[in-house]
Amino acid sequence: MDDDWKRHVDRLHRDLVNRDDPAVWVTEADAVDASYRYPHLAVRGPVFGIAAQDPRVDDLWRVVKPVVDGTPQESRDSLNSLLWFRAKDETDDPRERRELLAAVAVLEREPVDEVEVLGVRYRVVRGDEFARCGDKGLEPPRPTDPEPPRPSWSDRRDTPSPDPGFVLDPAREDGFMAGAMKLALRGFVYTGSRFPSDVLRDSERAAADHPDVVLLPVGFSVAERRGRGWRPQGALMPTPHDARRMLHHAMTEFWPLLHDFTERERIRYQQAADSFKAAGRANEVLVGDKLFRVCRVERMVRCGPDGPEPPRPSDVDDQEPTKIHPTMLEDGTVLRD
Template identity: 70%
Template sequence: MVNDWKRQLDALHAGLVRRDDPAAWVTEADAVDASLRYPHIALRGPVFGVAVRDPAAGPEWRLLKRVSDGMPQQARDSLNSYLWFKAKDDTEDPGARRELLAAVSVLEREPVDELEVLGVRYRVARGEEFARSGDDGLEPPRPTDVEPVGASWSVRRDVPSPDEGFVLDAGREDGLIAGAMKLALRDFAYTGPRFPAKVRAESVRATRTHPHVVLLPVGFGVAERNEHGWRPRGALMPTPHDARRMLYDAMTETWPLVHEFSEDEKAAYAKAAKRFRAAGRADEARVGDTLYRICRIERMVRLGPDGPEPPRPSDHDEYGPMKMHPTMDADGTIHYS
């Protein structure tokens, strides 16, 4: 195994040298520095999305919906909606619409993780979300992480997820440090008494059934540190600025309303938010004893001979399938009652 790792790392290094790309070298140096400053992995847990294998697009599995849902059923629901709107808007063929709606009907009744519709395979894909950590906590954005052009604090942007259309290719050249990370994660499995025996066993089994690792596009989020440690706050965002904007909006709008802040709390959060925004690319905001940090979030998906790993039996759902949209006939008529 050690010799295998060395051969693969040597190949990654040779590829980096061959490209002779100064920007790639700077990014790689940034990744090396981050691996030294934040050498540990802080595991958040499983996340779920939807992958698709469409012969018209090629033989590879690609992501249809971003891998960020906390439960498999959320991903099934997103596939339900995707197929319903595809039946509504993307076809005039009653036969094709009937097949799409039959798949929707299955998703309304059963917690299925794979369907084939009109020759296209859809699968709920399971990933793992994690962040790097060091002596000062979770890793913030790196200098080489891409920021949006014309970043705004006032204009809301509809930013597509970089997951959408992402090809799940275990052989992708992601760089030397990322390649080393993929090799290290091949044997990653849950350990320790905080995980039930069934969860640990399924995790070990996955290293055999789905041995290859794909690193998904990096995301960014907000983490809160208090006396109990770090915990995530909010959704996964595509750029550091989008995460900063999310934190600013939360401090000035969302949290005061949801948590029914007192006037003193509103004033404290408004003052902290103003300082945070004025700093431009700040990655931390503090309110009293609570620290908020913009964090770099990484995710992986396991691949086997037949594609991405689906949910495991021990993955938890808080609710089951349900009817999400009005009934539609094969001719496209929608019934609202």
């Protein structure tokens, strides 16, 4: 443990001891326990989203669109739509609309990762998604992880993502264990023969150019055990219950259609889903020899002197920029292309 690490951990520890907040103590104890039971990190891969910096407010970057996209271009398209709808619905000023639509035009033809519009900088930001793992596999939700106040299995409306508005400030205090995790992740780089050489080089460069770490709000997803490994089987959800409902829906409606289940398979999955639902807060279900688990997923974003890390040259895109919305005139008229 170097001196910087020790000083930071000691400060975090003093802050925890001095806080008269039993809920914080329980959460930290939960995190300490998880660090022993699930001591390793399984990197799931990069994720992307949109952040903005408005110097009229302060110099901080805030998440605008959740950092959950699988490719940079998905986030560029999301920014394209964000600006187009602002031009359509949020201004009557032709000058403002003209500037918004000029940025949209750039995003339609170029894979740019940053645009400045009306004094606000918008950037495609890159994060890494990972889960903790141990002898029993991937970490499930913790008892202290937040649940919806009135969980429903029938209402398909998910809990809103906690990402929008989240401040990407490496200096924010997230708690004793989270602070220690941020310190540990400063030196995190990809290693191993499964990564191409350009990915390894970009990872090393990112650790040097964007050394600080921000931990995004924790999410939850579903994974299927495959031999000794685990395979993701769903989107990132904001609460454990949202992930449970996603798994129940997949077993009863989505997977039977996607995989063309036989009648026997459909009944088997339906029965397993019914038992899973009846258990209330179960985090895994076994269907034949397939084990599905609701897992706790963490995300980090690297930051440097100029803010959060953008996509790396080695990040893979499977599509090109394209025109998403109809042409709009300066007066707000939308043309039928």
